[in-house]
Amino acid sequence: MTPAPAPWDEAxxxxxxxxxxxxxxxxxxxxxxxxxxxxxxxxxxxxLAAEILxxxxxxxxxxxxxxxxxxxxxxxxxxxxxxxxxxxQARGARTVExxxxxxxxxxxxxxxxxxAVTLLPAYCLGLCASGPAALLxxxxxxxxxxxxxxxxxxxxxx
Amino acid sequence: xxxxLFVPKDAAALAVGADEVVRALTQAAGKAGRRIEVVRTxxxxxxxxxxxxxxxxxxxxxxYGPVSPDEVAELVAAGLxxxxxxxxxxxxxxxxxxxxxxxxxxFARCGIIDPLSLNDYRASGxxxxxxxxxxxxxxxxxxxxxxxxxxxxxxxxxxxxxxxxTVLGASGARKYVACNADEGDSGTxxxxxxxxxxxxxxxxxxxxxxxxVGAAKAFVYVRSEYPQAAQTMxxxxxxxxxxxxxxxxxxxxxxxxxxxxxxxxTAMLESLEGRRGQVRAKPPLPAHAGLFGQPTLVNNxxxxxxxxxxxxxxxxxxxALGFGRSRGTAAVQLAGDVKNxxxxxxxxxxxxxxxxxxxxxxxxxxxxxxxxxxxxxxGAYFPASLFDTPFDxxxxxxxxxxVGHGGLVVFNDTVDMAEQxxxxxxxxxxxxCGKCTPCRLGAVRGVETVDxxxxxxxxxxxxxxxxxxxxxxxxxxxxALGGLTPLPVLSxxxxxxxxxxxxxxxAE
Numbered sequence: 001m002t003p004a005p006a007p008w009d010e011a012x013x014x015x016x017x018x019x020x021x022x023x024x025x026x027x028x029x030x031x032x033x034x035x036x037x038x039x040x041x042x043x044x045x046x047x048l049a050a051e052i053l054x055x056x057x058x059x060x061x062x063x064x065x066x067x068x069x070x071x072x073x074x075x076x077x078x079x080x081x082x083x084x085x086x087x088x089q090a091r092g093a094r095t096v097e098x099x100x101x102x103x104x105x106x107x108x109x110x111x112x113x114x115x116a117v118t119l120l121p122a123y124c125l126g127l128c129a130s131g132p133a134a135l136l137x138x139x140x141x142x143x144x145x146x147x148x149x150x151x152x153x154x155x156x157x158x
Numbered sequence: 159x160x161x162x163l164f165v166p167k168d169a170a171a172l173a174v175g176a177d178e179v180v181r182a183l184t185q186a187a188g189k190a191g192r193r194i195e196v197v198r199t200x201x202x203x204x205x206x207x208x209x210x211x212x213x214x215x216x217x218x219x220x221x222y223g224p225v226s227p228d229e230v231a232e233l234v235a236a237g238l239x240x241x242x243x244x245x246x247x248x249x250x251x252x253x254x255x256x257x258x259x260x261x262x263x264x265f266a267r268c269g270i271i272d273p274l275s276l277n278d279y280r281a282s283g284x285x286x287x288x289x290x291x292x293x294x295x296x297x298x299x300x301x302x303x304x305x306x307x308x309x310x311x312x313x314x315x316x317x318x319x320x321x322x323x324t325v326l327g328a329s330g331a332r333k334y335v336a337c338n339a340d341e342g343d344s345g346t347x348x349x350x351x352x353x354x355x356x357x358x359x360x361x362x363x364x365x366x367x368x369x370x371v372g373a374a375k376a377f378v379y380v381r382s383e384y385p386q387a388a389q390t391m392x393x394x395x396x397x398x399x400x401x402x403x404x405x406x407x408x409x410x411x412x413x414x415x416x417x418x419x420x421x422x423x424t425a426m427l428e429s430l431e432g433r434r435g436q437v438r439a440k441p442p443l444p445a446h447a448g449l450f451g452q453p454t455l456v457n458n459x460x461x462x463x464x465x466x467x468x469x470x471x472x473x474x475x476x477x478a479l480g481f482g483r484s485r486g487t488a489a490v491q492l493a494g495d496v497k498n499x500x501x502x503x504x505x506x507x508x509x510x511x512x513x514x515x516x517x518x519x520x521x522x523x524x525x526x527x528x529x530x531x532x533x534x535x536x537g538a539y540f541p542a543s544l545f546d547t548p549f550d551x552x553x554x555x556x557x558x559x560x561v562g563h564g565g566l567v568v569f570n571d572t573v574d575m576a577e578q579x580x581x582x583x584x585x586x587x588x589x590x591c592g593k594c595t596p597c598r599l600g601a602v603r604g605v606e607t608v609d610x611x612x613x614x615x616x617x618x619x620x621x622x623x624x625x626x627x628x629x630x631x632x633x634x635x636x637x638a639l640g641g642l643t644p645l646p647v648l649s650x651x652x653x654x655x656x657x658x659x660x661x662x663x664x665a666e
Contacts, residue, residue: 024430027432030384054371066435068416069382081383086535088344089581123585124415126383126384128346129493129496135383138386
């Protein structure tokens, strides 16, 4: 289980941004660090990063919205990434996808109403001979069938 | 006496319970009053055996797999710690035909050593290439790479030595090496396995490259879908930094953020600069004006990881392996519905059929093979009639396909090829960076057109339209995402036309 995200704290955010600001091309590492701390990157956080890096808000916003990983609103307690790519398809990913979305009652990009889990698509997790595969928070899970699939769904809802 | 055990911590082993197996082993050893030491390795790369547990015996390492946590107590009672007989015992893993038939150069240590032990790495010949390179002039290193015939393993297959020479000869205030570890192609996992199983080899390759081209900084751009690989690379770099090994300059791991297009070299450079991962028009080539406008050597993980061997064993030995203009070994990745899924390192030249039927032993499900997608989501679907195609850049291109990063995804006879063609276009639409029109709009229109065909709405004109669209995408797109998406689409159309019929038509 990943630690619960911290509530927004401007001073802490500024501290995180400054800690990475010296890196070459620092915006992605900054966004990753902010998201790790606060669970998402609010418009406030993006604006602060822009101000400290001396780039325009539009530029920071453009980067924030380009990448699938970055979220502008908080996720559920867990993030479940289900692989949808070809190698997993060849091993039954479409069936697993139907089962998981049905069981959780959400589609890709959505969070369950009890805020337990956010379901996201992944396009390859590099577990291509052991699919169908998923990443629950940062834990890889593969050969999703039978008890392992049931356990994944239970863990995601916990 | 302490028994030494080896259990992988490769993501593919973790994903099927390797950590639970280690906990169960420790518990069972405690109960039995045995002392054990568990070394966490990378994976040897035959994934149906994971979690694979190996024990050191007088006759070498003996493997057991796949081991599930609830079988551990029984295994220990049967004498696992002494290498005793059991139905899960596979004997010495390297004697299995899947491993015995390989030529492991790049993956020689993967699954064998502790990936974060500098002592293990050195004891197995590590840093020999770097030591040689440090006694050579940069131009001599470049000549060695040229003589090896090594071509870029990311997918494009450009001669590595020529690229190195270009960066060496380019002038700039500073130079960079950027390692592309954004392994996004479905069916590929070789970069991940290497970073998790032998990260020092990649670091050694990077240091040699930095010395050869005169770069004082290198980046390793790892996709965020690979948290374990990023972690292992980061820890390996910390160890090297602590041991004073990064004499050529610092190496930084940079995490991607879930954009497939960032595997395209110029999009990756944009991303490293902290911008949207949109592709750049070429020229200028990254070798002339790459990262922050400076001369930059961009190479894939496997290209850089081949370098230490080329220098330590000599370029001639590397060039002696292979087929046609594809020299050295290829990291073939068998994936999808295949019995022996995993990493098969072999000189180029085996045929596609040999790889999936003899090495892969056909499907895991037992159903007949209908298609093999080679080279990732932008690669063609090959029918069984093309199984005589040798694994070689030119031979695959001649069949309108590509070797790409070496992934082969096996599909059984339940696959619907129209569904796969639709997915290729849908994927392109999701991942398009949006910079050029043929890719951004073409992919969306393509999905709509396939849907029209399947709904039986004017199928003749729609089929003509999709070919026309593919032609526009192929010739009009800025990069390989839009430019190669037509490969899976057209190969599905050309080799499996029977799948592109509306339900009522197919029933007739």
